[in-house]
Amino acid sequence: MEQSFHIKVEGMTCGNCALSVSRFLEKRGMTDVSANSASGEVNFTAAKEVNIDAIYKGIQDLGYHVVNPGEAADNHHHGHNHATGNLGKLLIICTVFTVPLLFHMFVGHDNILNNAWLQLSLCLPVYGIGVWHFGKSAFRSLKNGIPNMDVLITMGASAAFIYSVIGMFLFKSSMHQYMFFETTATIITFVLLGNYIEERTANATTSSIKELAALQPSMAKVIMKDSIGKETIMQVESKFLKLNDIVAVNDGDNIPADGIVVEGNANVNESMITGESLPVQKADGALVTGGSVMVDGNLRIRTTAIGESTALAEIIRLVQKAQGAKPPLQKLADKISAVFVPTVLVIAILTFCINFFIADVIFSQSLMRSIAVLVIACPCAMGLATPAAVAVGLGRAARNGILIKGGDTLEKLKNITQIVFDKTGTLTTGDLQIQSFKTQDILEEEMKSIVVGLEHYSSHPIAKSILKQWQSIQPISLFDVKEIKGQGMAGRDEAGNLWKIGTAKLAMGVSDQNFDINLFKNDAWVAGIVLEDALRTDAKETMDVLHSMNFKTVLLSGDRKSKVDTLSKTVGIDIFFAEQSPSQKMDHLENLLQTASTAMVGDGINDAPALAKADIGISLSDATKVAIQSANVILSNNRLSSLPKAIKLGRYTYQTIKQNLFWAFFYNVLAIPLAAMGYLSPIWAALIMAFSDVILVLNSLRLNFRKID
Structure with a gap:
């Protein structure tokens, strides 16, 4: 026997996090696993004998938090905003320290910005943030055998930082050639910017679930009878409703639960369930759906489904399931980096071994060449490839609405x-329009003036639509006008004729369902109106x-x-x-x-x-x-x-991302062998890296001029 689980997990900030959770569950024998980093929702199926507490503890050990069902909605939602807010603060701090570091490349060696201790002081806070923010994720991904972009970021930033510190202390006479503190800071700042953009545009699933839940009215009017049959209406919370309770629903109320009408007549807006724009008439014996809105009239309803069994609760479950079943957000760069990270590490180790043991290069030079490979392979361009294109693409899209x-x-x-x-x-626009009408034994002008005369007394949305479109028509004088609850209006003219307007049920023996509105003269059908949403x-x-x-x-x-x-x-x-x-x-x-x-x-x-x-x-x-x-x-x-x-x-934006990633990898493939052989000094590597970023930005800016009309 199997059972399905739907849980909330906090801390899954990227596609790779979701992948880590999925892999963990699959290794533990779970099936139908789906983890969605945008919503924090995880679905899986487990055998009955599985110790579910041990599974939850395993997820916690990976560095994530399994939310209890009671606290899920609020905690997760606030946690998400909190994370985005933190990222914004970290980004501002990193930018403040990175900008002066970048300027050192454009001033002379004797300028204060080229002072080694100043550069180290500016770089340390950024490097600390990078290790704290990306290092945790990098460690988790390595622990699960799925190296992600964060491994590259931590490794590249650390390589540049260590390289710079070694140069600063070991090569004092020519230390400016070994100083790449700005590379460390730029990597971390650019990638944080990418993460921030991604966080800001992530799909706020919890909000959509809350919007749905808000349709369920919090209170219901339950009709209670005492021993002698005297009725009292009691306000209770909807969650305390029981099956077969009789509830009263009046004009403008949301229906509190699924049920069957036991008394009354009303028009109910069910567009939330059916998409049907016209209100539906409900009378004795009709079924109603919780969350739908009473347009006019009064009903007494006997509840047939409550709480988690209602149609609205089912829709909420459908949304949750559909969102949970989406593939995890995973950038192309993340997929490639799974292979790229171990490859670069192997190349860096080989570089050292070949230079030191085979080519007889001195230890410090061999070590420098090995670290140079890591500096050149640093994922600065890869971190920028997606956010740059996305930022330009999303910006142009926003300008186009x-x-x-x-x-x-x-x-x-x-x-x-x-x-x-x-x-x-x-x-369609959702605004009701008169599409067509048909008359029988009545002149068109007379029909219109009677319709307008009757509808003047009604507050129904359909009446308002008709009056708006036929506002130039002179209404006929009518007497004894009254509303027939849930069916329409009736009134007499000066000649004593009884006119009725509304549903086909107003007169016996008439059941033409092709018209939305019917007009009767002394119970004989004389006209019908078809209403239609205006086409966009x-x-x-x-x-x-x-x-x-x-x-x-x-x-x-x-x-x-x-x-x-x-x-x-x-x-x-x-x-x-x-x-x-x-x-x-x-x-x-x-x-x-x-x-x-x-x-x-x-x-x-x-x-x-x-x-x-x-x-x-x-x-x-x-x-x-x-x-x-x-x-x-x-x-x-x-x-x-x-x-x-x-x-x-x-x-076009996706094409640009692909082009950017191609350049980012092409640059690495070309530059790594040159660095390994000692032909490319780290200072040139840094210049080429900066140049690669410029190419990516210029390529991304082309999106502003692509033809989309």
Whole structure:
């Protein structure tokens, strides 16, 4: 018998940390392991007989903290902000000490900046921060047999520092040739900057979970009866609700739990579950979902699911699972460095051995050549390759109204071949418009004036939409106007005719479901109105551009089939699925993900799990906060036409990262043999290193001029 575990782990600050935790769990026999450094979530399956406390202790021994379920949400969230804040402070301290060190290269040997003791004093605080910040991670990664970038950073910075200290004390007459304190400081400062950028753009998963949890109302009105049947309404915390409790829900309330209506009539906004923009009428016997909002009316509901069993709790679990199932953030440089680190160490040892034992070079020179190899192989350029390109790419994206979360998103963007869209609020604006109407035995002008006359008495969102669009229509005079709870309005004209407007159920024998609003004269159907979300003005143009870029487009919607079909044809979507619940959307998405790399574009809480599950989640800025927190890309200018631009910019940025990394490694491959043979002095190595950084920055700046329109 197996059991699944979902835990929070603090201290996983990079993809390599997540990899260390994953490897540890796999070595201990766990299966279905996934560790996500962005959210701090770890999922795994263990056999029943496994001592889970020993597993947690093992994770703690690696240097991470397993959070107890009770403290998970708050502690992890605050810990994350705290870490980012610390990184910012460390970066400022390092920059203050590094800048004067860099200036020494541009002044004469007799300048105060070239004083060895001053340079050592400026370098020591930066080196101390580097060893404390990167050294811990380097030690952990070596302990787990997965050397990461931090090993290179610690090793390179230490090599340059030790080299400089040796030069300072052993070669006093020509010490300026051996002084590379600025190299140590630059490595640490640049890489800290890269880490800081990554931290700032990391996906704040805990926020999206909190946004979802906030939908569940904290209080519920429970109806209690005493022995003689007298009713009292008692306010209780939602978490104390029991099955079959009767709760009262009024205008504007959030429904506290899943249940069945036992009394009353109301319109309920269920867009969070179905994506359907129109409020749904609920009467006796209807099912309601916890977290959905009562637009108007009053209901009494008998609870059928509470706490962790509700549909909203299921959506929260779907988001957590989808986020946890994402591959760990791991830069290309980290992957290569796993091979690069041991290779450089072997080359450095070989350099010393060949020079000293075979080429008869004196001990100190052999040692210097060996350390020179490490100085040249120092990962300054590698540490800069990704942050430089990401900073320029993200900056240009932001100027175009596109927010991209984290460098790993750019890597995934290049693989996308199919894009899945939600309908309401994504391809449409979410504003209800009159799409069409049909009349029978009534003139169009008379129908409009009666509709406007009746809707003037209603506060329903649909009534407001109709009045806004037909504001120039003169309303007819009506008497005895009253609201029929949850169904519509009724009133009499001067001739005594009874007019009703609302759902098809207002009159017996009429059940035409093709109209959102029906008008009846003396219970005979005389007109119907079809309402539609206004299509985004750039939806068709965006689809055309995406198709020209060879993307396959898919529409997943909770809306009616007839509406989804019409919309698909209008904008030119390749495939559509209508009337889908969140779990059905996830099933379709699972199938699509198995066929090709997939992006999901959506808004609304019902899309949050899908946005998190897709290879790339893309959200519009007027989407719900949850969708925005779950997405990797946010079109902050709220224009769908920014989507192709975001994809192009993502691809170009990834190309730039690859070019930067190629140069960083090419430089090492070329320079290491020259250093090993003594042809490249450390002073030239430092100059070439500085030059390599300049090349990377200039190459990254080219991103500002790439064509994305």
